[in-house]
Amino acid sequence: MAGLKIQGLAKSYREVRVLENINLDIASGEFFTLLGPSGCGKTTLLRTIAGFQSQDRGEIIVNGERIDHKPAHKRDIGMVFQDYAIFPHLTVAENVAFGLKARSLPKSEIRTRVDESLAMVRLEGYQNRLPAEMSGGQQQRIGLARAMAIRPTLLLMDEPLSNLDAKLRIELREDIRDIQRRLGITTIYVTHDQEEALAVSDRICVMNKGNVEQIGTPFEIYRKPLRRFAAAFVGTMNFVPGRIEGGRLSIGSQSIPSPAGGIDGPIEVAIRPENVLLAGDPHRGEAITLKGEVRKVTFLGREAHYTLSTEAGEIVAQVADPERDFIEMEGRPIEVKLPLGRVALFKSNGDVVEAGQG
CATH class of the missing domain: 2.40.50.140 (Nucleic acid-binding proteins)
Incomplete structure (x- = not known):
């Protein structure tokens, strides 16, 4: 398990400042949610942590070590995307095993981790199916199993439920929270859905126009808002x-x-x-x-x-x-x-x- 510290992070696209002096301290094993409207900077922040883009200034520190100079594939991060991002030509098992093969693990260990990860997301027995034969919810479970199979230091999730219907979203968010608690993986979750954030988070960071408006537990954000924006946006x-x-x-x-x-x-x-x-x-x-x-x-x-x-x-x-x-x-x-x-x-x-x- 790992804690994450972000200090003075800023990011601009041309003349537009997307992130402004972001400071976060996320505890080891915490489920931490970035919540805010479209365009507030939450996905940019997540992608910067993942290493898909670089910041203009600031530091990203995991377990006391700066990782912002490392390429994405060396940051030991699992990522679950909004659009599933699974390979349509690979079977379920091959999708889950993809990151493990890149790490050159023995075949026996790959097989064990694939089976364990699929069991965790309740997809036992689906190893040989293709993604096209699976529902949207099952495809997102494949993405979650693949991210967890590598046993990452950090798990990042970018609006993973936004493409699912309302009933399935509630079911899968409960599964995600249960799995995260069981594994104790430090997780950063991005959503614009206030109810979703309140349901799954240990703490929530409400963002607006590239700034942090308030950080607190779901109870504090809902019942004790410190900023008008947070009060108006949540509930x-x-x-x-x-x-x-x-x-x-x-x-x-x-x-x-x-x-x-x-x-x-x-x-x-x-x-x-x-x-x-x-x-x-x-x-x-x-x-x-x-x-x-x-x-x-x-x-x-x-x-x-x-x-x-x-x-x-x-x-x-x-x-x-x-x-x-x-x-x-x-x-x-x-x-x-x-x-x-x-x-x-x-x-x-x-x-x-x-x-x-x-």
């Missing part, structure tokens, strides 16, 4: 304008003692839909109460989503297992509560306002 978040002045927080016509000291000026108030409380919901503790109207109700079976017009702006609320009376509320006036314990406040520069600062 659904309501944002309404507010202001802190003279030690009070004002939203719409409502004013309460501010949970954050030492700051004055405009802010944004953020809250997840599942934390918004509607009339009748029990709550203890301080909350911002807004007057509003139910504009739309979307019933989804186990939950319902409410689009609310309030004095502070539009807010979406989510109610689990709603009663019938709660479904038939369109056009009705309603009180909306935003519990302070579930609210995040963001400055105009995108930084979170720390409670009690100053």
Whole structure:
């Protein structure tokens, strides 16, 4: 197992800066996900670690040794690609054995590792089939088995599930996570799918425009966002304008003692839909109460989503297992509560306002 450290990494294409001063410290055996929208630099970062392209400056260090001067084939890295990248003219076993043969291992060891790797991805008995005879999910399992067969120091995965249907994605992401935990391989995983990142990761790095916005556990990224971009990108978040002045927080016509000291000026108030409380919901503790109207109700079976017009702006609320009376509320006036314990406040520069600062 190996830890990975990236220091001051930067990359440009002509005049466009794709990566800007990236610093990461990834622990041995960690499942670390690079999450962000298309064009944020996550795949460029992964390919730079793999050695498929070089950085303009910065260092890539594995187990205390710089590897950025080494060619890709000498970095001891396994790679799983979005488009499977398996050889159509080779059998399943020959695909998995490809990297092993390049390392000149004995035939008996190659056979053993191929069988072990295929068993890990639940493809026992498929050794002699061609990829064309396999489903998309099975082809991606071949790519995963091939990457693991070489027993790499690092395993890199570039959106490996994006070409699969929704049900298969969920099934395969669970398999990937289980295998990674069993083997303890340090893994860097690229995705733009927030749910996927939350489901599989030990830690997540949210990226935007070549920069790191926030690094944290799935819980921290979702429940304790430090940057407005991370709050908006991961899951659904309501944002309404507010202001802190003279030690009070004002939203719409409502004013309460501010949970954050030492700051004055405009802010944004953020809250997840599942934390918004509607009339009748029990709550203890301080909350911002807004007057509003139910504009739309979307019933989804186990939950319902409410689009609310309030004095502070539009807010979406989510109610689990709603009663019938709660479904038939369109056009009705309603009180909306935003519990302070579930609210995040963001400055105009995108930084979170720390409670009690100053």
